[in-house]
Amino acid sequence: MGNHEGISVYNEIGQLKSVLLHCPGEEIENIVPDYLRRLLFDEIAYLKQACKEHDQFAGILRQEGTEVLYLTELMAEILESQEVRDGFLEDFMDEGPVGTEGIREALREFFSTMSPLEMVRKCIAGVRTEELAAIKPKSLGDMVRNPYPFYLDPIPNLYFQRDPFASIGEGVTLNVMHSKTRNRETLFAKYLFDHHPRFQNIPRWYNRDKSHPIEGGDLLVLSEKIVAVGISERTDAVAIEKMAKSIFNSNEPFDTVLAFDIPKTRAYMHLDTVFTMVDHDKFTIYPGIVSPLDVYSISKGTELKITYEASELSSILKKYLNLPAVDLIPCGNGDVIAASREQWSDGSNTLAISPGKVICYDRNHVTNAALRKHGVEVLEFESYELSRGRGGPRCMSMPLKREKL
Numbered sequence: 001m002g003n004h005e006g007i008s009v010y011n012e013i014g015q016l017k018s019v020l021l022h023c024p025g026e027e028i029e030n031i032v033p034d035y036l037r038r039l040l041f042d043e044i045a046y047l048k049q050a051c052k053e054h055d056q057f058a059g060i061l062r063q064e065g066t067e068v069l070y071l072t073e074l075m076a077e078i079l080e081s082q083e084v085r086d087g088f089l090e091d092f093m094d095e096g097p098v099g100t101e102g103i104r105e106a107l108r109e110f111f112s113t114m115s116p117l118e119m120v121r122k123c124i125a126g127v128r129t130e131e132l133a134a135i136k137p138k139s140l141g142d143m144v145r146n147p148y149p150f151y152l153d154p155i156p157n158l159y160f161q162r163d164p165f166a167s168i169g170e171g172v173t174l175n176v177m178h179s180k181t182r183n184r185e186t187l188f189a190k191y192l193f194d195h196h197p198r199f200q201n202i203p204r205w206y207n208r209d210k211s212h213p214i215e216g217g218d219l220l221v222l223s224e225k226i227v228a229v230g231i232s233e234r235t236d237a238v239a240i241e242k243m244a245k246s247i248f249n250s251n252e253p254f255d256t257v258l259a260f261d262i263p264k265t266r267a268y269m270h271l272d273t274v275f276t277m278v279d280h281d282k283f284t285i286y287p288g289i290v291s292p293l294d295v296y297s298i299s300k301g302t303e304l305k306i307t308y309e310a311s312e313l314s315s316i317l318k319k320y321l322n323l324p325a326v327d328l329i330p331c332g333n334g335d336v337i338a339a340s341r342e343q344w345s346d347g348s349n350t351l352a353i354s355p356g357k358v359i360c361y362d363r364n365h366v367t368n369a370a371l372r373k374h375g376v377e378v379l380e381f382e383s384y385e386l387s388r389g390r391g392g393p394r395c396m397s398m399p400l401k402r403e404k405l
C-alpha cells in the first residue's frame with residue numbers, strides 16, 4: 001500500500017498525515033427557518049464567511065504538513081465512470097427519496113449535462129422544485145400539487161466529516177446516522193470505499209445497512225488497544241457491541257472498547273462534544289458530564305466481557321491507557337458559565353495535529369487559555385459562522401492517516 005493510500009488511525013494525537021474535509025457549499029444557502037431543526041442547525045450560517053473560516057482551518061492543517069483531501073474531489077474522481085455515476089444517482093434518488101418516475105427522469109436529465117464535480121456539489125446542495133423544467137408526468141405523484149420547495153433536500157451537515165464514517169485502525173465504520181436528514185451522507189462514504197483507488201479493500205467494522213445508529217463523533221481511538229465510544233443521542237448500545245465484535249474478530253490490536261454513557265441531549269450529541277484527547281496523558285472534558293458518568297468496558301474474548309467500571313474517569317483512563325496520571329482539562333477552566341457557553345460552541349471539540357498540539361475555534365478563549373496553561377499548544381481560527389452548525393474542528397475532520405506513537 002502506498003504512503004497515502006488506505007486508512008491508518010491508531011490514536012487521537014499522532015502526527016496527522018492525511019485528513020478528509022468538506023467545505024460548506026450551496027447547501028448552506030438552502031437552509032430555511034422552517035426546516036432548521038430537522039436539518040440539525042440552530043441558526044442559518046452565512047456561506048461566504050463560513051467558507052473563509054473553513055479555508056483558514058484547511059490552511060492550518062496544510063501548514064502543519066497534513067494532506068488535506070476534499071470529499072467532493074474524491075467523489076468527482078469516481079464519478080468519471082459513467083457506470084458509477086449512474087448507480088450513484090439512482091441510489092441517491094432512492095434515498096432522497098424521490099418516489100415518482102417523472103421527477104426521477106427530470107433529475108437524470110438535469111444532472112446529465114454536469115461535470116462530475118458539478119454533479120457532486122449539486123447533489124449536496126439539493127435541488128429546488130423551481131430548478132427543474134416541466135416534469136413529464138408519469139404518475140399521480142407527478143401531478144399532485146406539492147408545496148415542498150425541494151425535490152432533493154440539501155445536505156448541510158456534510159462539512160462535519162467526522163460523523164458519516166470513522167477511521168479505526170486500517171478499517172472504517174460505515175455509519176448509520178441517528179437522523180434521516182444525515183443518512184445520505186453515508187452514501188458518499190460507501191461510494192468512496194467501494195470505488196476510489198485510494199481506499200481498496202478497507203475492512204468495514206460497521207455497515208450502513210444495519211439498523212442501529214452509530215456516528216463518528218462518538219468514536220475516539222485512544223490507543224492501539226482502546227477505542228472509546230459514547231452511548232449518546234446518536235449512538236446506541238447495540239451498534240457499539242456489533243462494532244466491537246467486528247473489530248475484535250479482525251487482526252487489529254484493539255482489545256477493549258470503553259463505552260461512556262453520556263446525557264442524550266443535543267448539546268452533548270456526541271462524545272467528542274464533551275471529551276477529546278489532546279496529548280499522551282491530557283484530555284479536555286466538559287465538567288457537566290463527569291459525575292455521575294457511567295463507563296462500561298467491553299473486552300475481547302470468546303464472548304464479549306462487559307464490565308461496569310465503578311471508578312472515576314481519571315482512574316479508568318489511567319488503568320486502560322497504562323498512565324501514572326491523567327490531566328483532565330476542564331472546558332471553561334472551572335467557570336461554570338464559561339464552560340456551558342464554550343461547550344455550546346465546541347470548546348471541548350479539539351482536533352490534535354500532534355501530541356500536545358491542537359486546533360480550536362478562537363471564540364472559546366477561556367478553554368483555549370486553560371489548554372495553554374496545561375502545556376498544550378493551541379492553533380486557532382475564526383468561527384462566527386461554522387459553529388452555527390453545532391460542530392467544531394474535530395467534527396469537521398476525518399483523519400485518514402496518523403503516525404503511530
Ligand SMILES: NC(=[NH2+])NCCC[C@H](N)C(=O)O
Nearest residue numbers: 040160217270389390391395
Ligand atoms: N462530531 C460532532 N460533534 N459532530 C457535530 C455534528 C453537528 C450536526 N449539526 C448534527 O447535529 O449532527
